[in-house]
Amino acid sequence: MAEKKKTNIILFSGDYDKAMAAFIIANGAAAYDHDVTVFATFWGLNAFRKENQVPVKKGFLESMFGRMMPRGADKMGLSKMNFAGIGPKLIKKVIKKHNATPLPELIEMAKEQEVNLVACTMTMDLLGLQKEELIDGLQYAGVATYLTEAEEGQVNLFI
Numbered sequence: 599m600a601e602k603k604k605t606n607i608i609l610f611s612g613d614y615d616k617a618m619a620a621f622i623i624a625n626g627a628a629a630y631d632h633d634v635t636v637f638a639t640f641w642g643l644n645a646f647r648k649e650n651q652v653p654v655k656k657g658f659l660e661s662m663f664g665r666m667m668p669r670g671a672d673k674m675g676l677s678k679m680n681f682a683g684i685g686p687k688l689i690k691k692v693i694k695k696h697n698a699t700p701l702p703e704l705i706e707m708a709k710e711q712e713v714n715l716v717a718c719t720m721t722m723d724l725l726g727l728q729k730e731e732l733i734d735g736l737q738y739a740g741v742a743t744y745l746t747e748a749e750e751g752q753v754n755l756f757i
Contacts, residue, residue: 602631602632602633603627603630603631603632603633603752603753604632604633604634604635604747604750604751604752604753605623605624605627605632605633605634605635605751605752605753605754605755606634606635606637606744606747606748606751606753606754606755607620607623607624607634607635607636607637607754607755607756607757608637608639608642608744608754608755608756608757609636609637609638609639609642609645609757610639610640610641610642610756610757611641611642611677611757612640612641612642612643612644612645612667612668612674612675613641613674613675613676613677614671614674614675614676614686614689614701615676615677615678615689616677616757617642617645617671617674617701617757618700618701618704619757620636620642620755620757621636621701621704621705621707621708622704623755624636624708624713625704625707625708625711625713627753628708628711628712628713629711632753633714634708634711634713634714635713635714635716635744635747636708636713636714636715636716637716637718637739637743637744637747638715638716638717638718639718639720639721640718640721640725641667642757643717643718643721643722643725643727643732644667644668644669644670644671644673644674645670645671645674645701645705646671646705646715646717646732646733646736647667647668647669647670647671647727647731647732647733648669648670648731648732648733649669649670649672649673650669651669652728652730652731654728654730654731656726656728657726659726660725660726661726663725663726663727664725664726664727664731667725670702671701671702671705672700672701672702674686674701676689705733709735714737715735715736715737716736716737716738716739716743716744717729717732717736717737717738717739718739718740718741718744719738719739719740720740720741722738
C-alpha cells in the first residue's frame with residue numbers, strides 16, 4: 599500500500615489573503631488525501647488567535663504585542679491594497695458575492711479534514727502568546743517538529 603503524500607505549509611505571513619491561500623491549498627491537499635500540516639509562526643499565528651480577549655497574565659512587552667496584532671483570522675489585513683483597513687472589507691464583500699469561503703471557515707474546514715494545525719512555541723514565547731489565547735484544536739511544537747515533517751514531505755510551501 600502506498601504511503602500518503604505529505605504537504606507542509608509554513609504560514610509566516612499575517613496577511614488575510616496569504617493566509618487564505620495557505621488554507622485553500624491545505625484543504626485542497628487534504629481533499630486529495632494528503633497528510634497536511636500548517637505550521638504557523640510569527641505573524642501567521644494571528645490566524646489562530648481567538649477573536650475575544652482572553653485574560654492572561656503578561657509582561658509589558660508581551661501585552662503591547664498582543665494589542666498591536668490582529669485578534670483572529672477575520673481581523674487580519676491584506677498584503678496589498680489594505681487602504682487603512684478598507685481593503686479587507688472590500689475583499690470580504692467580493693468573497694461573499696462570489697460565494698467563496700472566508701478565512702475563518704477555511705480554518706474550520708481544515709480542522710474537519712484533520713489538517714494538522716501547529717502553533718510554533720518559540721514564536722509564541724517571543725510574542726507573549728499563550729495557549730489560552732489561541733483557538734482550540736491546535737498542536738504546539740517547535741522547529742524540530744516542522745523539520746521532521748518537511749523531510750518527509752513531497753510538497754513544502756512557505757507563505
